[in-house]
Amino acid sequence: MALLFSKMWRTGLVTEDLPSGGDEGLHLARVVEERTRRLLGRSLAIREVDAGSCNGCELEISGLNGPVYDCERFGVRFVASPRHADMLLVTGPVTRNMELPLRKTWEATPDPKLVVAVGECARTCGVFAGSYAVVGGVDRVIPVDLFVPGCPPEPLDILRGILKALDRLPRR
Amino acid sequence: MPPSFEVIGFLGIMAVSYIAAAAAALLFEDDRARRVTGLLSAAGALSGMGAAALGLAAGGSSVLELPSALPEAALEFSLDALSAAYLLLIGLVGVPAAIYSLGYGPERAVGAVDGALGRHSTGWRPARAIVPLFLLAMSLVVLANSVFTFLLFWEVMSLASYFLVIGRGDSPENLSAGRWYAGMAHAGFAAIAAALWLAAAGTEAGRFEEIRQAAGMLAPAARHAVFLLALLGFGSKAGVLPLHAWLPRAHPAAPSHVSALMSGVMLKIGMYGLLRVGLDLLGGGPPWWGGLVLALGVVSALGGILSALVENDLKRLLAYSSVENIGIIFIAVGIGLVFQSYGMAGLASMALAAALYHAINHAAFKGLLFLGSGAVLQATGTRNMEEMGGLIKRMPQTALCFLVGSTAIAALPPLNGFASEWMIFQSLLAGAAIPYPLMAAMMAIAAGTLALTGGLAAVCFVKAFGIPFLAMPRTAAAEEAREVPRTMRLGMGLLASACVLLGVLPFAAAPILSRAFFGMPGLSDTPAAFRLGLVMEAGAGASAISPTALALCLLAAGGAIPLAFRLAGSSRALRRAETWGCGRAVQSPRMEYTSTAFAEPLRRVFADLYRPAKTLDIEFHPESKYFVRSIQYQSRIRAWFEDAVYRPLFGLARPLAGTGRLIQSGSLHLYIAYIVAALLALLLLARWM
Ligand code: SF4
Numbered sequence: 001m002a003l004l005f006s007k008m009w010r011t012g013l014v015t016e017d018l019p020s021g022g023d024e025g026l027h028l029a030r031v032v033e034e035r036t037r038r039l040l041g042r043s044l045a046i047r048e049v050d051a052g053s054c055n056g057c058e059l060e061i062s063g064l065n066g067p068v069y070d071c072e073r074f075g076v077r078f079v080a081s082p083r084h085a086d087m088l089l090v091t092g093p094v095t096r097n098m099e100l101p102l103r104k105t106w107e108a109t110p111d112p113k114l115v116v117a118v119g120e121c122a123r124t125c126g127v128f129a130g131s132y133a134v135v136g137g138v139d140r141v142i143p144v145d146l147f148v149p150g151c152p153p154e155p156l157d158i159l160r161g162i163l164k165a166l167d168r169l170p171r172r
Numbered sequence: 173m174p175p176s177f178e179v180i181g182f183l184g185i186m187a188v189s190y191i192a193a194a195a196a197a198l199l200f201e202d203d204r205a206r207r208v209t210g211l212l213s214a215a216g217a218l219s220g221m222g223a224a225a226l227g228l229a230a231g232g233s234s235v236l237e238l239p240s241a242l243p244e245a246a247l248e249f250s251l252d253a254l255s256a257a258y259l260l261l262i263g264l265v266g267v268p269a270a271i272y273s274l275g276y277g278p279e280r281a282v283g284a285v286d287g288a289l290g291r292h293s294t295g296w297r298p299a300r301a302i303v304p305l306f307l308l309a310m311s312l313v314v315l316a317n318s319v320f321t322f323l324l325f326w327e328v329m330s331l332a333s334y335f336l337v338i339g340r341g342d343s344p345e346n347l348s349a350g351r352w353y354a355g356m357a358h359a360g361f362a363a364i365a366a367a368l369w370l371a372a373a374g375t376e377a378g379r380f381e382e383i384r385q386a387a388g389m390l391a392p393a394a395r396h397a398v399f400l401l402a403l404l405g406f407g408s409k410a411g412v413l414p415l416h417a418w419l420p421r422a423h424p425a426a427p428s429h430v431s432a433l434m435s436g437v438m439l440k441i442g443m444y445g446l447l448r449v450g451l452d453l454l455g456g457g458p459p460w461w462g463g464l465v466l467a468l469g470v471v472s473a474l475g476g477i478l479s480a481l482v483e484n485d486l487k488r489l490l491a492y493s494s495v496e497n498i499g500i501i502f503i504a505v506g507i508g509l510v511f512q513s514y515g516m517a518g519l520a521s522m523a524l525a526a527a528l529y530h531a532i533n534h535a536a537f538k539g540l541l542f543l544g545s546g547a548v549l550q551a552t553g554t555r556n557m558e559e560m561g562g563l564i565k566r567m568p569q570t571a572l573c574f575l576v577g578s579t580a581i582a583a584l585p586p587l588n589g590f591a592s593e594w595m596i597f598q599s600l601l602a603g604a605a606i607p608y609p610l611m612a613a614m615m616a617i618a619a620g621t622l623a624l625t626g627g628l629a630a631v632c633f634v635k636a637f638g639i640p641f642l643a644m645p646r647t648a649a650a651e652e653a654r655e656v657p658r659t660m661r662l663g664m665g666l667l668a669s670a671c672v673l674l675g676v677l678p679f680a681a682a683p684i685l686s687r688a689f690f691g692m693p694g695l696s697d698t699p700a701a702f703r704l705g706l707v708m709e710a711g712a713g714a715s716a717i718s719p720t721a722l723a724l725c726l727l728a729a730g731g732a733i734p735l736a737f738r739l740a741g742s743s744r745a746l747r748r749a750e751t752w753g754c755g756r757a758v759q760s761p762r763m764e765y766t767s768t769a770f771a772e773p774l775r776r777v778f779a780d781l782y783r784p785a786k787t788l789d790i791e792f793h794p795e796s797k798y799f800v801r802s803i804q805y806q807s808r809i810r811a812w813f814e815d816a817v818y819r820p821l822f823g824l825a826r827p828l829a830g831t832g833r834l835i836q837s838g839s840l841h842l843y844i845a846y847i848v849a850a851l852l853a854l855l856l857l858a859r860w861m
Contacts, residue, residue: 083752101755108752111745 014067025069028159032166033074039169040086043075044162047085047109051102051141052134053092056152057119061089063155076162082106087114087165089158093125093134094141106142114165117144118158120151179234179251182223183315189216190308197301205300210274210659213304217266220259220311227256228687235317247324248379250317254452257688258314258444261532264670265436265539266307269429272543272663273303275656276429276550299339303430306332310437314444319368319378326364326445330357330409333438336430337422349421356408356418363405364445371398371453383453395454399461402449403468410442412502413472416495417814420479423491424555428546429663431487435494436539440531443501447524450509455693459513459611466506466614470621472499475813477628478781481635481774482809484767485555486545489636490538493581496625497534501527503618504596507603510611517696519602524695525686526595532685533588533674537580540667541636544574547660548640551653557767559647560640566653571641573664578633580671583626586726588674593626595682631774639767646761768807775809782809 036044048061064071065078072078079085082105094102106115117138120126128134138144145168148161193212197205227234233252251259309329316322334357338350368378374389375382387395408415419439423431450461476495483489504527511520545555547570552560564571580587600622603615645651655661674681689695753759775782787806793799 081752100757104750104755107749108755111747 025156025159028156028163029069029071029074029076032076032159032163035163035166036075039166043077044087044166045077045079045085046087046089046162047079047082047105048089049091049098049102049105051090051092051098051122051138052095052128053119053121057091057121060152060155061091061118061158064158069155069159071159082109085109085113087116087162088142089116089118089162090122090138090142090144091118093121093128093131094136094138095133096135099135099141102138102141112170114146114168115142115144116146116148116158116161116165118148118161119153120149123147123149126151176226176230176234179223179226180236182219182226183236183249183251185219186216186223186311187308189213189219190304190311193304194301197304198298207274209300209304210270213273213307214267214270216304217263217270217307220266221263223251224256224259224263227251227259228253228684245320246318246377247321248318249312249315249321250380251315253688253690254444254447255314257528257532257685258440259311261440261535262307262310262314262437264532265432265535265667268543268663268666269432269539270303270663271666272432272546272660273429275659276427276546299336299427302332302335303433306336306430306433310433310441313441317380319372319380319383323361323365323368327361329438329441330354330361333357333422333426333430333434336434337426339425339427343425346425349418349425353418353422356415360405360408360415363401363408365405367398367401367405367449370394370401371449380448380453384455387454390454395457399450399454399457402446403465406442406445406449407468408442409445410439410498410502411472411495412468412498413475413495414817416472416476417818419495420483420488420491423494423542424485424487428487428542428549431490431546432539432542435491435542436535439494439498440501440535443498443505443527443531446505451512451524451689452692456509456512459510459608462506462509462511462513463611463614464506465502465509466618469499469502469504469506470618472496472502473625474499474621474628477625477632478778479811481628481632482768482771482782484557486548486557486560486636486640487542487555489557489632490541490545493629493632494534494538496629497530497538497581500593500596500622500625501530501534503622504530504599507596507599507615507618510603510606510615511599512694514606514608515694516605517694518698519599519605520694521686521689521696521698522595522602523599524689525682526592526599528685528688529595529678529682530589530592532681533580533592533671536667536670536674537577537587537589540573540577540664540671541581543660543664543667544570544577547656547664548574548653550656550660552647552649554647554649557636557639560645560650561643561647561761561764562641562645562650563653564641566645566650567655569661570656570664573661573668574641575637576668576671578637580675582630582633584630586672586675588671588678591675591678591681593622595678597622628774635767635770639765639770643764644759644761646764783812784809 032044036042048058050058063069064076082088088106088109090102106113115138117123121128122138122144125131125134125137135141146161146165148157150157153161189212193209193216196208196212199205200208233250235248235250238247238249306329309325309332312325313322313329316325334350334354337353338346341347341350371383371387371390372378373394374386390398404415408418411419419435423435426434446465450456473496476492476497476499480489480492480496483492504523508520508523508527511517511523547567548560548563549555551563551567551570554560576587580589583589583593585591597619600615600619603619604612606612606615645653690697751759753763756763775784785808787804789802789804791801791803793801
């Protein structure tokens with residue numbers, strides 16, 4: 001315990017300022033927050049599914065949760081179970097092993113739900129296209145509301161995608 | 173005053189039914205014996221309740237003396253309100269347990285089920301005859317009105333339960349449980365006998381009235397000694413913390429309806445003894461008496477529930493939870509004694525009524541839970557929760573009863589556990605009014621601990637209900653479980669409805685129970701009232717909300733919430749989907765929350781108390797450490813506390829026992845020689861005097 005506190009003390013604050021264009025990130029996140037409040041009456045819960053990605057996309061997604069963007073303060077939360085989720089964030093080409101789990105995850109998510117497929121692979125299988133191990137893009141397995149292009153897409157792109165997908169939610 | 177005709181009638185029917193029940197068990201054949209014995213025992217318990225109702229209504233005490241040659245050995249009984257309350261408690265569990273026993277264990281030899289591997293059997297005839305005798309002995313203990321009568325039936329009660337614990341005596345587990353129990357029961361008996369004889373030293377025949385009158389003349393040191401000895405003896409029967417070691421051993425070993433009686437009723441007889449001696453005969457004492465009882469209660473409540481949390485054996489878990497509840501009862505008794513010694517009569521009566529109320533409530537829900545565990549045991553053949561699961565689909569009615577019991581014991585409104593614990597909290601909070609800061613602070617600490625205990629109890633019973641009854645069956649035995657016979661369900665149903673009734677009608681129950689303490693020194697004669705306010709002031713009734721109203725509100729809310737959603741226009745579409753299992757292709761019971769895993773977070777939080785021992789053996793592939801051949805994980809919690817307390821005692825007792833054996837050699841000739849020698853010595857003594 002003492003060790004923990006002394007380390008916290010010595011390290012101090014490490015949060016950097018937003019890089020250039022950071023204002024847009026803030027702005028976007030605020031709009032997302034405002035819109036989820038209006039549409040869902042609460043914050044947005046996201047379940048991330050790695051359907052076979054190279055983890056490049058995951059790196060960028062975790063950027064959303066990192067100290068720079070820190071999206072949770074705007075009510076964009078990543079949750080541990082699809083039962084709690086409003087939105088599935090799926091990455092990577094769907095491998096054979098992940099086909100069933102992905103479908104089960106989708107089934108386990110309560111309606112109304114959104115699916116955002118992140119990264120080039122999620123749409124076209126990218127560099128993995130044609131491999132014996134992949135089934136295809138995410139939309140081969142579950143209905144997708146929106147694709148976020150890029151290999152990998154930046155956190156800001158992902159945020160924009162989330163915002164756009166929100167428009168597809170039925171009005172309350 | 174002599175007892176009324178009705179009281180004698182009821183008590184007579186009670187005694188005759190019990191004795192007839194015992195005789196029937198020995199005389200008739202298997203199936204017939206079970207039926208006749210069960211019904212006669214139920215009749216006996218019921219007429220005991222009848223006498224109790226009369227006694228509570230009448231107040232005062234009626235005394236009945238049976239003729240005897242020796243005045244010291246006369247059997248003398250009396251029925252006053254306190255005895256009546258306990259007679260009621262005996263009947264409350266006795267009737268359902270007797271009905272339950274009608275269906276318990278006929279298909280399989282219960283032997284194969286009860287007691288770990290043991291062939292413990294209610295089918296064994298003498299065992300079946302002992303149950304009604306056990307009930308009779310307990311009833312006569314609370315009716316006893318002289319030292320001799322009390323001690324005699326106390327011992328009969330202990331011996332009867334001892335034989336029920338060891339059963340046929342061919343399972344090592346039961347035998348060891350029996351040894352623990354016999355040892356502690358007899359040590360306790362010695363302490364009680366010493367206390368009572370010390371108190372009765374100056375009296376002629378050791379009648380309770382005589383002791384009551386003489387108690388004022390007793391030297392302070394003697395009074396303290398009597399109280400401490402009584403606390404030791406009755407505490408060991410009640411199972412307060414350092415003296416609880418027999419409880420988690422004996423309860424699981426006995427057949428389940430006997431466990432229900434032992435845990436639900438017999439522990440309370442220990443509490444009865446403490447009230448009778450400390451409060452009635454001695455008339456209360458200095459504040460530290462109450463403080464000591466309170467401290468014991470706090471330690472037992474917390475220690476009991478912490479031990480229950482990490483237990484995987486359903487019946488052991490229930491036994492530990494009994495230690496917790498006895499702790500709660502002792503807390504209330506302690507507060508009552510403290511208030512009484514400071515002359516706060518109204519609050520003292522309130523606290524003691526709460527203690528009695530919780531005792532009765534505990535009898536109801538713990539009796540119910542033990543009967544429920546017996547049903548599970550009969551259906552699955554195991555007591556280990558890790559081997560159950562999914563029973564709610566297979567035995568829905570048992571599950572419902574068990575759920576009612578679990579909710580009640582977790583002190584959730586509107587069931588009975590809530591009502592009495594609420595009264596105890598009120599008494600504790602009223603303790604702030606005590607003018608001595610140290611004692612007031614102790615009350616606050618006790619209130620905090622009681623709150624923690626309540627929370628832990630809720631966790632514990634989520635586990636005790638969830639692991640056996642929910643999810644998928646973990647073994648074939650659980651898979652094949654079937655609902656138990658109707659008589660067993662009836663027994664459980666009776667207790668479940670008692671839990672609900674006692675829970676929604678506390679304002680009726682509390683004043684009746686407080687009558688048990690009318691006329692005792694330093695207590696008020698106005699009936700205690702149940703209120704929902706946080707702080708009680710005498711006579712404040714304005715803010716009273718009844719739990720009945722609370723129950724109705726809960727029911728109404730249960731209907732109102734879906735209605736509100738419907739009105740708000742939410743969609744009614746219902747989609748059924750598989751239980752979320754992390755997207756795995758097949759779901760197997762191996763993915764379920766186990767009982768050990770459920771308790772693991774708390775086990776870590778309280779690691780300093782549990783001191784768990786772990787061993788982890790991993791066998792790697794010789795080629796590479798990345799391939800594992802087998803993993804063996806073992807985790808054990810040793811009752812280090814018991815070791816610390818009892819080891820030295822055993823060390824001390826063993827050489828003494830060795831010496832004692834010299835006298836008790838087992839040779840009949842030697843014993844006859846002793847008798848002759850004693851007779852000669854007495855004759856010489858008489859001559860010489
Ligand atoms: S899109 Fe690019 S970064 Fe994302 S999973 Fe595919 S290869 Fe990796």
